[in-house]
């Protein structure tokens with residue numbers, strides 16, 4: 001059992017307020033990702049859970065026990081860093097067994113635990129090598145192995161694979177997710193890479209400027225972002241945003257210099273539920289993901305928006321088309337069979353139920 005609860009957590013470094021009142025509950029056996037841009041307070045939060053950093057105010061509990069003043073070594077957690085922090089003059093076996101030797105476990109117990117961890121990580125044949133004889137991915141496995149042998153209640157990982165090359169990173173994502181299910185332990189994992197968080201986490205805590213923006217499943221983070229920041233942070237290429245005016249004069253419409261869109265009943269109902277007082281006009285930001293826009297060479301429906309191809313970016317099976325609509329530039333994800341050179345006239349259809357609307361002032365979702 002290892003449930004981690006964070007209540008009203010603050011971290012100040014002198015004048016810098018790095019974490020500003022975070023509340024989170026990570027369930028036992030859950031894979032939680034802390035996701036956000038550089039400097040948003042992810043590492044500070046993780047280091048306070050680990051006990052490597054003092055808590056300015058607030059409370060952290062592990063299985064109901066307040067750990068604020070408990071020494072890191074007594075919290076029963078293991079932390080894996082981006083820099084593997086392996087001992088260069090010790091073999092892989094010695095590196096992995098080190099935490100057990102300092103705890104004075106018996107030789108046979110040490111051997112069993114290291115072997116088991118090495119099997120899980122598929123590094124049994126590397127036991128006699130030195131760190132300098134290992135690839136980046138292998139070193140990272142050894143560092144994780146050293147955490148596994150201790151059998152901690154909670155694994156904390158701070159960008160453990162962010163410096164590996166793209167192919168190895170993609171491989172390690174699958175491996176880490178598999179490992180977490182295999183060990184059936186609580187993982188709290190820090191990353192600034194939305195793809196990592198989306199592909200591995202049970203739940204994602206999106207942070208920005210020391211504040212929690214949304215804490216939800218990857219599906220809901222992607223499909224029901226709470227605000228414009230979350231919407232723009234997940235997804236690649238990112239969501240397109242267009243400033244519009246929402247009016248209800250003659251039916252619910254989005255008005256823009258270049259186009260006018262009637263909103264579907266479903267969208268209307270959602271917005272109405274969020275803004276019951278609304279009548280007249282409201283400044284909003286329309287959000288639409290590149291994959292939720294259909295691009296064509298001929299106009300076939302009234303709701304379609306005219307634009308011009310700015311540039312195309314072929315990605316193998318997919319094609320990203322940059323289209324200008326007046327002063328706006330939109331990205332559309334389509335298949336490689338689309339044909340349209342620079343300057344070609346095109347028509348865009350936004351998939352009606354994939355539209356997001358944000359309050360232009362507060363940037364909160366209106367849906």
Ligand SMILES: Nc1ncnc2c1ncn2[C@@H]1O[C@H](COP(=O)(O)OP(=O)(O)OP(=O)(O)O)[C@@H](O)[C@H]1O
Nearest residue numbers: 013016017018037038039040041042043044045192
């Ligand atoms: N020891 C420190 N002294 C002063 N300021 C610090 C210290 N550690 C972090 N900060 C500041 O606190 C804020 C949050 O830092 P933190 O390391 O938690 O961010 P992060 O989300 O992990 O970023 P990154 O993705 O770059 O690792 C930043 O503005 C950072 O400059």
Ligand SMILES: [Mg+2]
Nearest residue numbers: 042043044158
């Ligand atoms: Mg960090």
